[in-house]
Amino acid sequence: MPKSDTNSVGLVTPQILDIDEPLSLACGRVLPRYQLIYETYGQLNADASNAVLICHALSGTHHAAGFHSESDRKPGWWDHYIGPGKPIDTRRFFVVAVNNLGGCAGSTGPTSINPDTGKPWGPDFPTLRVRDWVHSQAKLGESLGIHTWAAVVGGSLGGMQAMRWALEYPDRVRHCVVIASAMKLTAQNIAFNETARNAIMSDPNFCDGDYLAHHTSPKNGLATARMIGHITYMSGDGLGEKFGRALRTGSFAQGSDELVEFQVQSYLRYQGDVFSDNFDANTYVLMTRALDYFDLAREYHDDPVAAFAHASARFLVVSFTTDWRFSPERSREIAHALMAANKSVCYAEIESNFGHDAFLLPNPRYEQVFRNFMDTIDTEPRT
Amino acid sequence: MPKSDTNSVGLVTPQILDIDEPLSLACGRVLPRYQLIYETYGQLNADASNAVLICHALSGTHHAAGFHSESDRKPGWWDHYIGPGKPIDTRRFFVVAVNNLGGCAGSTGPTSINPDTGKPWGPDFPTLRVRDWVHSQAKLGESLGIHTWAAVVGGSLGGMQAMRWALEYPDRVRHCVVIASAMKLTAQNIAFNETARNAIMSDPNFCDGDYLAHHTSPKNGLATARMIGHITYMSGDGLGEKFGRALRTGSFAQGSDELVEFQVQSYLRYQGDVFSDNFDANTYVLMTRALDYFDLAREYHDDPVAAFAHASARFLVVSFTTDWRFSPERSREIAHALMAANKSVCYAEIESNFGHDAFLLPNPRYEQVFRNFMDTIDTEPRT
Numbered sequence: 001m002p003k004s005d006t007n008s009v010g011l012v013t014p015q016i017l018d019i020d021e022p023l024s025l026a027c028g029r030v031l032p033r034y035q036l037i038y039e040t041y042g043q044l045n046a047d048a049s050n051a052v053l054i055c056h057a058l059s060g061t062h063h064a065a066g067f068h069s070e071s072d073r074k075p076g077w078w079d080h081y082i083g084p085g086k087p088i089d090t091r092r093f094f095v096v097a098v099n100n101l102g103g104c105a106g107s108t109g110p111t112s113i114n115p116d117t118g119k120p121w122g123p124d125f126p127t128l129r130v131r132d133w134v135h136s137q138a139k140l141g142e143s144l145g146i147h148t149w150a151a152v153v154g155g156s157l158g159g160m161q162a163m164r165w166a167l168e169y170p171d172r173v174r175h176c177v178v179i180a181s182a183m184k185l186t187a188q189n190i191a192f193n194e195t196a197r198n199a200i201m202s203d204p205n206f207c208d209g210d211y212l213a214h215h216t217s218p219k220n221g222l223a224t225a226r227m228i229g230h231i232t233y234m235s236g237d238g239l240g241e242k243f244g245r246a247l248r249t250g251s252f253a254q255g256s257d258e259l260v261e262f263q264v265q266s267y268l269r270y271q272g273d274v275f276s277d278n279f280d281a282n283t284y285v286l287m288t289r290a291l292d293y294f295d296l297a298r299e300y301h302d303d304p305v306a307a308f309a310h311a312s313a314r315f316l317v318v319s320f321t322t323d324w325r326f327s328p329e330r331s332r333e334i335a336h337a338l339m340a341a342n343k344s345v346c347y348a349e350i351e352s353n354f355g356h357d358a359f360l361l362p363n364p365r366y367e368q369v370f371r372n373f374m375d376t377i378d379t380e381p382r383t
Numbered sequence: 384m385p386k387s388d389t390n391s392v393g394l395v396t397p398q399i400l401d402i403d404e405p406l407s408l409a410c411g412r413v414l415p416r417y418q419l420i421y422e423t424y425g426q427l428n429a430d431a432s433n434a435v436l437i438c439h440a441l442s443g444t445h446h447a448a449g450f451h452s453e454s455d456r457k458p459g460w461w462d463h464y465i466g467p468g469k470p471i472d473t474r475r476f477f478v479v480a481v482n483n484l485g486g487c488a489g490s491t492g493p494t495s496i497n498p499d500t501g502k503p504w505g506p507d508f509p510t511l512r513v514r515d516w517v518h519s520q521a522k523l524g525e526s527l528g529i530h531t532w533a534a535v536v537g538g539s540l541g542g543m544q545a546m547r548w549a550l551e552y553p554d555r556v557r558h559c560v561v562i563a564s565a566m567k568l569t570a571q572n573i574a575f576n577e578t579a580r581n582a583i584m585s586d587p588n589f590c591d592g593d594y595l596a597h598h599t600s601p602k603n604g605l606a607t608a609r610m611i612g613h614i615t616y617m618s619g620d621g622l623g624e625k626f627g628r629a630l631r632t633g634s635f636a637q638g639s640d641e642l643v644e645f646q647v648q649s650y651l652r653y654q655g656d657v658f659s660d661n662f663d664a665n666t667y668v669l670m671t672r673a674l675d676y677f678d679l680a681r682e683y684h685d686d687p688v689a690a691f692a693h694a695s696a697r698f699l700v701v702s703f704t705t706d707w708r709f710s711p712e713r714s715r716e717i718a719h720a721l722m723a724a725n726k727s728v729c730y731a732e733i734e735s736n737f738g739h740d741a742f743l744l745p746n747p748r749y750e751q752v753f754r755n756f757m758d759t760i761d762t763e764p765r766t
Contacts, residue, residue, distance in 0.1 A: 026637055026638075027638070027639065027640045028637070028638035028639060028640050029640060126640075127640070127642065184628060185628075186619060186622070186623050187619075187622040187623045187625070187626040187627055187628065187645070187647045188614060188617075188619040188622045188623065190628070190645050190647055190648065191610075191614045191622060191647050191648075191651055192614060194610070194645075194647070194648040194651055194652070195607060195610040195611055195614065195651065198606070198607055198610060198651075198652060198655070199582055199607045202603035202606065202607065203603070204587055204603075220585035220586070223581070223585065224578060224581055224582045224585065224607060227574075227577070227578040227581060228578055228611065231571060231574045231575060231578065234571075236569060236570075236571040236707070239569070239570040239571045239574060240569050240570045240571065242570070243570040244570055245567065245568075245570065245573070245678070252676065252678070252681060254409055254411070255409075255410070255411035256410065256411060257410045257411050257412060257509075257510070259510065259672075260675075260676060262570070262573050262577075262675065264570045264573050264574050264577070265573065265574075265577040268574055268577055268578065268581075269577070269581060272581070289642075292643075292645065293635065293643060295628070295635070298635060324619070
C-alpha cells in the first residue's frame, strides 16, 4: 500500500453475509441459502440515507477500493473514483461493494459447495439474470439497515444492474449512475461473448463445466476469452498508441529465420495467462450470459420509455467516445428514453482514447462530471 | 452449377505447375522445388498483354470464379467480379488465380511432403512473407509466357501482394488494384491475429503443429479463430441487421430454466465448424504471420512515398466505409503516398454495411468503379 496515498480508503477487510432465506431466481430455480462477500468504505449516517451501492462488471469483485494489506501493491478496481475527496466521496458516503452471486471471489457461485450434493456446483449453478443480482443486493442492503440507496452506481454490466434497480425498486434508489452501459447488447457484442464462451467450452479441460471434479481447469480457453475481451475493451487507437508495431523479439532482416514477436502479442498472452490463473470459467460463462440476456425493456413491450416510466431516481448517464463495445449511441438511447419518460437525466459523452476500459481509468473530465453529480446528492440525516 | 448463369466463366479445371528451380525465401531458407495450383479464365492474347493476376486473402484459394462440376452449387470466391461482362471481363482478360505457397488447397504448404523427411512439413514449413508469394507468382507467370501483367489485383492480404508486386517488379505490372488493404497492420489487427493463433496453438490437438503425425487436428482452436475473424470482418451494424437479438431456441419467460440461444451464436459456431473441417491450422498460422509481418515501406526507411517512387503501375485503391479491420484511413494512406510519389491513382471509398467482407460481395457502386478502371486497360496486342 503506497504510504503517500492520503486520499485512499486505506486498509479494508471484506465481510461475509450469510443469507438463509431462499432466493427465487428468474430461471425458476430457488437458491435455498447463499453467501455474499462485500466491502464497505465510509460511515453509514444516522438515518442510513448516505449509502451508495457499487455494482461490478464482468470480471469485477467486491474489492472496489483500498488495500487488503500493507504489502498490497494494487488497490481495488475503482480506487480512482472511491475515497476521501474522490467523486464517490467516502467522507460523505457509505459505500457498499459486493461480489455478485455466481462470482468467484467469495460470493456463492459455481465453485461453492452445492448443499444438495456436497460437491461444487460447477455447471449446475443456476443461470442468473441481472435482476437476480439486484434482488440479492437488496437483501444485503436490508441486512445493513439500508432501505433506500442514495445512489446505485455501475459501469458496463454494473450499469445494467443500476438500471434494473431503478425499475425493480423505484422507491429505494434516489440516484442511478449508468456508465458505459446499454439497455441491451448488440449482435456483435453477443457474438464476441459467444466466441469467448466457445473458446472456454471447447477446451478439453472444461469437461462440460465439471473441471473441478476432474482437478483441472480450462486455462487455455479462458486465456483466449480474456484476450478477446482485452482487445475489444480497448480502442484501436489506444492499442496503436500503446504498442504500435514495436517488436519484443526477432528482426525483420532479410535472411533471418527467427520468429518475430510484436510487443502487443506478448502483452496480450500475459494478460490472458494472469486472468486464467485467477478466474473461474463457469463464472465467466454465467456472467457473459447475463450480459447477453439483459434487455431492460423486454417486459415493458420493448418500450424503454414505458420501462423508465417506473423509475423515480435521478440519472447520470456517461459514455466514452472510443468505446465500441458499449458505444455512446447505446448511452444516448438510455438518455433519450429517460427524457421521453420525463425523468431527470444528465448525460455526458467523455473524450477518451481508452475504449470501454475508460470507465475504470483516470480522466479529469469524467471525474468532474461524476463528482458534480454525486455532490448534488443530499446526505444530511433528516432528524 | 446454376444453368441460368450466362455471365459465368462456367466449368473450370485447376492446373498444377511443378517448379524445379529453388526459391530463396525472405527468411533465408530455400525451397528446393514446389508446386502451385492455379486456375485461368479467358484467353491469353497474342503478345500476352491481357493477363490479370488475382492474389487471394487469408483463407482464399485459386478457385476464384466458375464451377468445378455441374453439381457444384457455389462458384469461386470472387465470381461476382470475374467473368464475361463483369469488372474483370474474361472476354478481354486472361485471368490467373493461384493458391499461395503455404496454402492448403493444392500448392506446396505445411500439409505437403517435405522431400528431405518423407513426412508432411507441418510446423517446419518456412515462415513466408508477402514477397515470397510475389516471387513464386512471377515464376508462374513466366511459365505461362506472361512477362508483364496487365493488372495485379487483390483484396486484403491480396492487396498487400499487389502492392509488393508493383515495387518488386515495376516493369512487369501495368496496373495495380488494391482493395480493402493496408501498408501495414495496426496493433489491433495484430492483436486479433495473435488471439486467433493462440486459440489454435493452445488447442492440445495442435501438438506443436505436428497434428498430422498424430492423426488429429486442432479443430476447436481453428473454429474459435474463424469465429474471431468472422465477427471482425463484418461490421457491427451488418451483424445487427442480419441477426439482431433474434432467438434460435429458448425463451426469456420468467421461470424458464432452458438456455436461450441467439441466432448469431449458432450461426457463428456453424461457420467455425465448417471452416475447421476444411482448413489447415499451420496454414492459418502462416498466413496471419505474413499479414502481421507485412510492412510495405520497411526497407524504404519507413517512407511510403520513397517506396512507391519505385512503382510504375497505375493504381486503383478501394476501401469500404464500415470496414474496421482495414479501415478507409489505411487506404487513404496508400492513396496519399501514391499521390505524393506522383503516381497515377484512383481512390474510391465505397458505402457499404458489410465491413471488410464488402470486398467479396455485390455492390453496384464498387462494381462500377472497378469496371471503369479495368475498362481503361489496353488489351489490344501490339503487332
